[in-house]
Amino acid sequence: MARRLRPVEVDFVRAAPVRLVFAREITAPPQTVFRALAEDVPGWTQWFSAVTLARPTDDGAGREIRLKGGTRFAETILVAEEPEVYAYRVDETNTPGVRALAEEWRLTPAGAGTRVQWTFAADGTPVFRLVLELARAGLGRAFKDAVTALDRRLAR
Numbered sequence: 001m002a003r004r005l006r007p008v009e010v011d012f013v014r015a016a017p018v019r020l021v022f023a024r025e026i027t028a029p030p031q032t033v034f035r036a037l038a039e040d041v042p043g044w045t046q047w048f049s050a051v052t053l054a055r056p057t058d059d060g061a062g063r064e065i066r067l068k069g070g071t072r073f074a075e076t077i078l079v080a081e082e083p084e085v086y087a088y089r090v091d092e093t094n095t096p097g098v099r100a101l102a103e104e105w106r107l108t109p110a111g112a113g114t115r116v117q118w119t120f121a122a123d124g125t126p127v128f129r130l131v132l133e134l135a136r137a138g139l140g141r142a143f144k145d146a147v148t149a150l151d152r153r154l155a156r
Contacts, residue, residue, distance in 0.1 A: 002072070002092040006100040006123070010078045010087050013104040016121035018132050022143040023117040026151035030083035030107040030114045036150060037086045037105050038077075047149040050142055063088060071095055083107055097128030116147050 013019070026033070036043060041063055044054035053066035057074070065073040074092040079085045087104040100123040108115045120139060122132055 002074070002094055003096075003098070004092055005090055005098060007076075007091065008089050008100045008102050010102070010104065012089070012100060012102045013087060013119050013121045016100070016102070016123055018122045018124075018129050020120040020132070020136055020139055021117065022120075022140050023115060024144055024147045025110045025113055025115050026147055026154075027113040028151055028154040029112065030109055032154050033107050033114045033116060033150070034083040034086060036154060038080050038082070043153075047153050048142075048146040049149070050146075062091075073101075078102065079104075097125040097131075099123045099125070099128075118143050118147075 028036075036047075041054050041056045044051045044065075050067045051065060052068055053064065055064050056062070057064050058076075061077055063073075063075040063077070065075060067073075072092075072094050073090045075088045075090050077086075077088045079087040085104065085106055087102065090098075090101040093101070102121045104119045104121070106117040106119070108117075122128075124132070
């Protein structure tokens, strides 16, 4: 059953009760990385191994995301400022305990490449918050693996 989450804006990324922030430098330039994030939504399945389905909705104003294990998200794009920021919030999910969720991808030049910073911002029940904190290392590995795979994909 889908749960409707509290609608949040991009400032939630900096004020959420739980914020997981990960960063990595890759060789692809910011414009190329931004296009892969914001314009090639179906391509996420090719580089983010947890994502099994990714498709734009509402003429590009939203996304439908499905993850391994059956987690589903209906999202609204909050910010798409090329080549610096891509952010979205989750409007509906089947994940128990979550009340609000937003993610931000911030891209900054790093030499000829890009520093990719991903912020996962959430609010939920105390149990949800604890589980998310315990999942920090796993989410960090997933981010590292995904961004590395994205960099390889963009180098082709």
